Amino acid sequence: MSDRLREFEDYRHQMNDRIAEIEHLGIKRFFNLDTKTYEDGALDARTKELLGLVASMVLRCNDCIDYHIIQCVDAGWSDEELYDAFNVGLVVGGSIVIPHLRHAVETLDLYRERKK
Amino acid sequence: MSDRLREFEDYRHQMNDRIAEIEHLGIKRFFNLDTKTYEDGALDARTKELLGLVASMVLRCNDCIDYHIIQCVDAGWSDEELYDAFNVGLVVGGSIVIPHLRHAVETLDLYRERKK
Amino acid sequence: MSDRLREFEDYRHQMNDRIAEIEHLGIKRFFNLDTKTYEDGALDARTKELLGLVASMVLRCNDCIDYHIIQCVDAGWSDEELYDAFNVGLVVGGSIVIPHLRHAVETLDLYRERKK
Amino acid sequence: MSDRLREFEDYRHQMNDRIAEIEHLGIKRFFNLDTKTYEDGALDARTKELLGLVASMVLRCNDCIDYHIIQCVDAGWSDEELYDAFNVGLVVGGSIVIPHLRHAVETLDLYRERKK
Amino acid sequence: MSDRLREFEDYRHQMNDRIAEIEHLGIKRFFNLDTKTYEDGALDARTKELLGLVASMVLRCNDCIDYHIIQCVDAGWSDEELYDAFNVGLVVGGSIVIPHLRHAVETLDLYRERKK
Amino acid sequence: MSDRLREFEDYRHQMNDRIAEIEHLGIKRFFNLDTKTYEDGALDARTKELLGLVASMVLRCNDCIDYHIIQCVDAGWSDEELYDAFNVGLVVGGSIVIPHLRHAVETLDLYRERKK
Numbered sequence: 067m068s069d070r071l072r073e074f075e076d077y078r079h080q081m082n083d084r085i086a087e088i089e090h091l092g093i094k095r096f097f098n099l100d101t102k103t104y105e106d107g108a109l110d111a112r113t114k115e116l117l118g119l120v121a122s123m124v125l126r127c128n129d130c131i132d133y134h135i136i137q138c139v140d141a142g143w144s145d146e147e148l149y150d151a152f153n154v155g156l157v158v159g160g161s162i163v164i165p166h167l168r169h170a171v172e173t174l175d176l177y178r179e180r181k182k
Numbered sequence: 183m184s185d186r187l188r189e190f191e192d193y194r195h196q197m198n199d200r201i202a203e204i205e206h207l208g209i210k211r212f213f214n215l216d217t218k219t220y221e222d223g224a225l226d227a228r229t230k231e232l233l234g235l236v237a238s239m240v241l242r243c244n245d246c247i248d249y250h251i252i253q254c255v256d257a258g259w260s261d262e263e264l265y266d267a268f269n270v271g272l273v274v275g276g277s278i279v280i281p282h283l284r285h286a287v288e289t290l291d292l293y294r295e296r297k298k
Numbered sequence: 299m300s301d302r303l304r305e306f307e308d309y310r311h312q313m314n315d316r317i318a319e320i321e322h323l324g325i326k327r328f329f330n331l332d333t334k335t336y337e338d339g340a341l342d343a344r345t346k347e348l349l350g351l352v353a354s355m356v357l358r359c360n361d362c363i364d365y366h367i368i369q370c371v372d373a374g375w376s377d378e379e380l381y382d383a384f385n386v387g388l389v390v391g392g393s394i395v396i397p398h399l400r401h402a403v404e405t406l407d408l409y410r411e412r413k414k
Numbered sequence: 415m416s417d418r419l420r421e422f423e424d425y426r427h428q429m430n431d432r433i434a435e436i437e438h439l440g441i442k443r444f445f446n447l448d449t450k451t452y453e454d455g456a457l458d459a460r461t462k463e464l465l466g467l468v469a470s471m472v473l474r475c476n477d478c479i480d481y482h483i484i485q486c487v488d489a490g491w492s493d494e495e496l497y498d499a500f501n502v503g504l505v506v507g508g509s510i511v512i513p514h515l516r517h518a519v520e521t522l523d524l525y526r527e528r529k530k
Numbered sequence: 531m532s533d534r535l536r537e538f539e540d541y542r543h544q545m546n547d548r549i550a551e552i553e554h555l556g557i558k559r560f561f562n563l564d565t566k567t568y569e570d571g572a573l574d575a576r577t578k579e580l581l582g583l584v585a586s587m588v589l590r591c592n593d594c595i596d597y598h599i600i601q602c603v604d605a606g607w608s609d610e611e612l613y614d615a616f617n618v619g620l621v622v623g624g625s626i627v628i629p630h631l632r633h634a635v636e637t638l639d640l641y642r643e644r645k646k
Numbered sequence: 647m648s649d650r651l652r653e654f655e656d657y658r659h660q661m662n663d664r665i666a667e668i669e670h671l672g673i674k675r676f677f678n679l680d681t682k683t684y685e686d687g688a689l690d691a692r693t694k695e696l697l698g699l700v701a702s703m704v705l706r707c708n709d710c711i712d713y714h715i716i717q718c719v720d721a722g723w724s725d726e727e728l729y730d731a732f733n734v735g736l737v738v739g740g741s742i743v744i745p746h747l748r749h750a751v752e753t754l755d756l757y758r759e760r761k762k
Contacts, residue, residue: 077748078748081748081751081752082748084751084752084755085747085748085751088729088751090726090729090730090733091566092563092566092567092571092730092733092736092737093729093732093733093736093747095559095563095566096563096733096736096737096741097744099505099556099559099560099563100505100741100744102555102556102559103501103502103505103556103741104502107494107498107556108492108494108495108497108498109464109495109498109499113461113464114498114502116461116465117464117465117468117499117502117503118502118506120465120468120469121468121469121472121502121503121506121507121742122506122742123469124392124394124469124472124473125472125473125506125507125742126243127706127742127745129745130741130742130744130745144456146206146455146456147456147457149204149206149209149456150206150208150455150456150457150462151457151465152209153206153208153209153212153451154451154452154462154465154466154469155465155469156208156209156212156392157208157212157392157393157447157448157451158392158393158394158466158469158470158473159391159392159394159469159473160356160388160389160390160391160392160393160394160395161212161216161219161246161389161390161392162237162238162241162243162246162356162390162391162392163392164213164216164246165243165245165246167201167209168193168194168197168198168201171197171200171201171204172197172200175200207450208447208450208451208455211443211447211450212447215389215440215443215444215447216389218439218440218443219385219386219389219440220386223378223382223440224376224378224379224381224382225379225382225383229345229348230382230386232345232349233348233349233352233383233386233387234386234390236349236352236353237352237353237356237386237387237390237391238390239353240353240356240357240624240626241356241357241390241391242707260340262339262340262670263340263341265340265668265670265673266339266340266341266346266670266672267341267349268673269335269670269672269673269676270335270336270346270349270350270353271349271353272624272672272673272676273331273332273335273624273625273672273676274350274353274354274357274362274624274625274626275353275357275623275624275626276588276620276621276622276623276624276625276626276627277621277622277624277676277680277683277710278588278622278623278624278701278702278705278707278710279624280677280680280710281707281709281710283665283673284657284658284661284662284665287661287664287665287668288661288664291664309632310632313632313635313636314632316635316636316639317631317632317635320613320635322610322613322614322617323682324614324617324620324621324679324682324683324687325613325616325617325620325631327675327679327682328617328620328621328625328679331672331675331676331679332625332628334671334672334675335625335672339672353626354626357626358475359590359626359629361629362625362626362628362629378438381436381438381441382438382440384441385438385440385441385444388440388441388444389440389444393444393448393451393478394469394470394473394475394478396445396448396478397475397477397478399433399441400425400426400429400430400433403429403432403433403436404429404432407432472740472742474591494554497552497554497557498554498556500557501554501556501557501560504556504557504560504740505556505560505740505741506740506741506742507739507740507742508704508736508737508738508739508740508741508742508743509560509564509567509594509737509738509740510585510586510589510591510594510704510738510739510740511740512561512564512594513591513593513594515549515557516541516542516545516546516549519545519548519549519552520545520548523548563737564737567733567734567737568734571726571730572724572726572727572729572730573727573730573731577693577696578730578734580693580697581696581697581700581731581734581735582734582738584697584700584701585700585701585703585704585734585735585738585739586738587701588701588704588705589704589705589738589739594738608688610687610688611688611689613688614687614688614689614694615689615697617683618683618684618694618697618698618701619697619701621679621680621683622698622701622702622705622710623701623705
């Protein structure tokens with residue numbers, strides 16, 4: 067099961083490298099804009115990552131959830147705080163979010179295990 | 183192919199158990215509420231499962247579709263009735279639902295096979 | 299407030315008439331297919347209307363909700379049964395459905411008032 | 415324009431009162447659960463309101479956006495912080511969010527004006 | 531009815547001006563990126579507007595539909611071509627798109643009328 | 647990696663055959679309607695495939711993306727034109743589309759490789 071998270075990261079890096087080879091200014095700018103969105107601003111970076119996580123849950127995108135959980139853990143959010151964020155996503159998005167909550171809880175466990 | 187449904191059920195149970203360990207009242211309450219939603223009320227349980235199935239199709243969640251198909255078959259809905267429900271989901275949700283219709287038809291076949 | 303439902307019905311009829319003037323076979327066929335979807339089949343018409351209602355709630359389309367509530371009331375579903383269907387839509391779709399639940403409850407009240 | 419926000423609040427209160435009259439345990443429980451979701455927990459209430467706001471933006475629900483902006487302003491978030499949250503919603507959800515960004519900026523202006 | 535389109539354009543311009551006053555680099559960059567997306571590139575501008583129109587239909591955003599219809603008409607697409615695009619949106623997105631098809635057909639009629 | 651696309655095509659054909667066995671007029675008609683949607687009309691078939699591709703991206707359906715990329719390549723769209731279409735999908739749909747952009751770029755590479 068632990069490989070699941072590593073596979074996602076490897077695939078993500080490999081395809082981001084591939085996309086970086088594409089000569090398309092609009093796509094490059096979007097990726098830049100996306101990166102800058104989560105940097106410190108009026109809100110600090112860690113708060114923005116939490117916003118990105120909940121947005122990913124209600125839009126039900128497992129890859130986006132995995133990415134933001136990793137960022138949130140690295141930014142110092144505790145499990146209890148992340149469960150609270152999961153709960154907001156669950157209540158806003160409804161039971162259709164439950165399969166993504168399962169995925170999110172598993173990802174959080176896998177990433178905590180790796181960080182030990 | 184038959185393993186696909188079993189794997190989903192195993193993963194679902196395993197992660198539901200893991201989520202049950204989390205001490206978060208809001209998440210626990212949501213799971214309780216979700217369970218009670220499909221119990222007999224003004225509408226009977228089997229009608230509610232059919233509603234849950236069509237909602238899952240138009241929201242395009244394969245795990246939710248699998249769960250509700252199992253419940254619908256156990257509740258006694260026939261293949262013809264379920265095809266009619268699939269059709270409502272397909273027409274309301276459009277061709278973007280077709281990959282989930284393929285999944286749903288396969289799940290229904292797999293589950294009927296197991297129940298023999 | 300009572301005019302809100304009548305305005306929707308008038309606009310719906312007016313624009314459906316306008317769309318019927320358009321010489322486009324694909325659009326015509328889709329409208330035919332949509333109409334036939336809710337006719338008696340393996341499932342009866344009234345069950346299909348309830349499926350259409352819940353699909354409309356989780357996809358959060360007020361016009362579709364209004365249309366299916368009118369059909370559901372005409373098909374003989376009671377308020378208690380419709381509240382049960384609303385509840386399935388609410389739990390599957392989450393709190394983002396709440397504004398549409400408000401709309402649905404108001405529409406149901408308006409239509410019951412008119413039918414007196 | 416100033417009436418737009420007041421009309422939403424009046425309608426919201428009126429319909430919430432109407433829904434409270436309905437004897438449906440599932441619906442009542444969902445509303446309770448929704449209220450408790452935004453109370454202080456591992457995350458404080460003001461952070462949760464910000465999460466609710468961004469979730470509402472990416473799911474593109476103007477009524478939900480209005481509700482959470484009011485809560486966020488009352489919780490002490492500054493305009494600059496809210497613009498940062500709007501930006502996360504815009505980048506995650508894409509240009510389809512722009513009409514809701516317009517609505518959100520207008521709501522924020524209207525509510526600041528009222529609070530003077 | 532003719533005022534509906536003008537009101538949208540006025541509100542759109544007014545709020546875009548208001549948003550332009552906000553000192554937020556991320557939001558400004560997103561608006562720039564959005565504008566550039568529809569300029570001539572490997573695909574010409576008019577094809578991109580048609581893509582934007584269908585994307586707006588399946589995502590069910592009336593304001594976005596109105597904007598892209600105006601652009602598409604100005605770019606020289608005929609009614610028959612736009613009906614074909616509407617049809618793709620309808621079949622991909624399903625009957626939940628029908629209220630937005632009504633809106634789109636009305637907008638197209640209103641804008642053709644104005645251009646006479 | 648090359649097998650991923652072939653597996654999708656095999657599964658798609660196998661399940662379409664299975665669905666064709668089902669005696670349900672509504673489902674059959676929907677599949678017919680879907681096929682005809684992408685035939686030459688006021689818009690030519692290749693433009694419609696591009697519309698289908700962007701609709702699939704913003705609705706975030708990988709199977710639909712794969713299907714339309716294959717059709718678009720066979721219809722003669724160049725990589726640069728397809729990147730432009732991807733970009734429209736990315737900007738309209740936001741960063742939540744990025745995982746599907748990765749998938750789309752990989753599919754395009756795989757299919758070009760096969761066509762050599």
